[in-house]
Amino acid sequence: MTTAAVLDxxxxxxxxxxxxxxxxxxxxxxxxxxxxxxxxxxxxYIDGVLxxxxxxxxxxxxxxxxxxxxxxxxxxxxxxxxxxxxxxGCGTCPRCEQGEPFVxxxxxxxxxARGAPPxxxxxxxxxxxxxxxxxSFSARMLVDERALVKVPASMPPTLAAIVGCAVVTGLGSVxxxxxxxPTDTVAIIGCGGVGLNVVQGARIAxxxxxxxxxxxxAKLDLARKLGATDTVDASQTDAVEAVRALTGExxxxxxxxxxxxxxxxxxxxxxSPGRRAYVVGVFPxxxxxxxxxLSLRRGKSLVGVFMGATRPRVDIxxxxxxxxxxxxxxxxxxxxxxxxxxxxxxxxxxxxxxVARAVISFD
Ligand code: PAD
Ligand code: ZN
Numbered sequence: 001m002t003t004a005a006v007l008d009x010x011x012x013x014x015x016x017x018x019x020x021x022x023x024x025x026x027x028x029x030x031x032x033x034x035x036x037x038x039x040x041x042x043x044x045y046i047d048g049v050l051x052x053x054x055x056x057x058x059x060x061x062x063x064x065x066x067x068x069x070x071x072x073x074x075x076x077x078x079x080x081x082x083x084x085x086x087x088x089g090c091g092t093c094p095r096c097e098q099g100e101p102f103v104x105x106x107x108x109x110x111x112x113a114r115g116a117p118p119x120x121x122x123x124x125x126x127x128x129x130x131x132x133x134x135x136s137f138s139a140r141m142l143v144d145e146r147a148l149v150k151v152p153a154s155m156p157p158t159l160a161a162i163v164g165c166a167v168v169t170g171l172g173s174v175x176x177x178x179x180x181x182p183t184d185t186v187a188i189i190g191c192g193g194v195g196l197n198v199v200q201g202a203r204i205a206x207x208x209x210x211x212x213x214x215x216x217x218a219k220l221d222l223a224r225k226l227g228a229t230d231t232v233d234a235s236q237t238d239a240v241e242a243v244r245a246l247t248g249e250x251x252x253x254x255x256x257x258x259x260x261x262x263x264x265x266x267x268x269x270x271x272s273p274g275r276r277a278y279v280v281g282v283f284p285x286x287x288x289x290x291x292x293x294l295s296l297r298r299g300k301s302l303v304g305v306f307m308g309a310t311r312p313r314v315d316i317x318x319x320x321x322x323x324x325x326x327x328x329x330x331x332x333x334x335x336x337x338x339x340x341x342x343x344x345x346x347x348x349x350x351x352x353x354x355v356a357r358a359v360i361s362f363d
Contacts, residue, residue: 004120004138005343006128008055012046013344014137019057019128020121021142024070025112028119029145031082034157035337036062036136038346038358039165040192040259041282045131046347049259049284056129057120059136059360060086061165063157066148073145081155082148084141085164085312086132091146099314101146102307110144137343139362149316158337158359159323159330162193165307166333166357167319170197172308173255173280174205176315182206184252187243187270189234191219192350193357194280195257196226196333202253203227204327211246213239213266216353226329243270251275259283264302265291274299280308333357 002021005014024030042058044050066080076082089101090109104110111133112119118127119142120135128135134143151160174180186202188195191214202210203226212223213232220231232242244250250272256264259281267277268291279289279302291302308315322328336358338346346358 002138002140003340004057005340006055006057006122007045014058014347016341016343018123019138020123021138021140022117022119024068024073024142026071027073027145028070029066029073029076029143029148030068031064031141031143031148032067033062033064033136033139033141033362035161035359035361037162037166037193038343038350038355038360040194040350041165042131043347043350044259044282047351049282051285053129055122055126056131057135057138058131059138060084060132060134061162062134062136062141063151063160064141067140069145075145076148076150081151081153081160083151083160083164083316084134084136084143084147085149085168085310085316086134086147087307087310087312088133088144088147099311100309101311102309110146137340137360139340149312151316151320155320158334158361161359162330162333162357163316163319164312166193167197167328167330168310168312168315169194169280169305169308171201171319171328172310172315173198173278173305174201176309177303177305178253178255178276178278180205180207180253183208185209185211185247187211187213187251187254187267188223189213189239189254189256189263189267190258190281191223192257192353193333195255196223196356198255198257198280199223199226199228200328204322209247209251211243211251213243219353219356222332222356225332239266240269249273253278256281261287261289264289268295268300268302271300276301276303278303278305280305334359337361
């Protein structure tokens with residue numbers, strides 16, 4: 001039995017309870033959790049933006065220690081410190097072969113077969129689904145080995161916990177998708193856990209202007225600390241006008257990191273003719289966007305971003321090197337360290353926009 005926080009039917013609060021976690025099957029790994037971050041994508045399961053079957057075990061960015069491996073596991077061993085990443089490529093489909101595991105064509109290869117016993121079950125036997133096949137709000141995780149990347153055992157767990165989603169999505173959006181070059185200009189709308197890592201990525205890439213946009217002055221202060229050259233308080237001023245006033249025609253790269261039609265449109269309008277806007281924020285499955293076609297004629301594009309187009313085993317070690325060299329600030333990103341039974345308060349604070357990243361410590 002393992003203590004976990006489960007989202008069950010009929011409640012918007014996670015229930016901290018004992019669940020059954022199976023033993024590792026082929027290519028599966030059991031991991032004793034050390035720490036896990038609270039991401040807005042988890043909150044989307046609670047607030048209904050992502051309407052998914054329940055009961056479900058949330059949590060997808062985490063760090064822990066391997067405590068058992070199933071048959072055929074070769075990439076990690078008992079005692080390894082590992083972080084989870086929800087980019088779980090099968091490794092053999094054409095997309096994975098091309099180095100694009102984030103669009104793996106064979107996602108079922110890394111899940112249990114339909115009809116097989118579930119990885120997780122409630123005490124009464126009901127199977128529990130998992131957020132992105134991870135489910136890290138649990139003292140023990142059971143995941144496919146391809147969801148894991150080894151990290152140095154010396155890395156503080158509360159910092160390693162946020163690498164697998166907030167960091168890879170933010171930095172990957174800049175390095176892998178936008179490919180921001182030195183002297184480019186960048187705007188970021190939404191400076192939470194993910195957006196602040198876009199800010200850091202733009203600073204590391206050498207952007208000439210890094211314009212942070214948020215409705216929280218505390219977030220804008222933090223954005224400045226992490227590399228923003230300019231800030232715009234969207235609760236006080238028209239964000240598009242403000243960015244144009246700072247740049248003339250607009251920016252080379254505009255990132256939306258919230259998940260709202262209004263701010264996605266703002267990002268599109270902030271990009272200069274011929275340049276690009278990126279939607280990183282997650283929308284309801286059936287949401288649609290309206291865009292002015294005149295801008296398309298002038299060569300502007302809108303690009304969707306999934307998980308920063310991350311190749312976990314290539315990118316995560318590189319990002320940890322950036323942290324070791326002092327270029328990536330993880331310490332300032334972790335605003336709150338809480339216990340598993342404070343998970344609901346953690347999500348309420350995230351909903352109010354008060355935290356950069358809250359991290360659950362299992363110690
Ligand atoms: P967060 O809640 O930490 O940050 C959101 C930020 O947006 C907060 O700082 C808010 O103050 C700010 N904000 C809210 N409304 C406005 C507004 N109108 N104008 C400006 N700022 C505003 O969330 P997060 O950083 O954990 O996640 C952000 C989004 O990114 C969310 O939709 C999440 O689901 C998504 C995400 N996408 C991927 C991906 O692969 N595309 C990965 C991880 C997270
Ligand atoms: Zn996430």
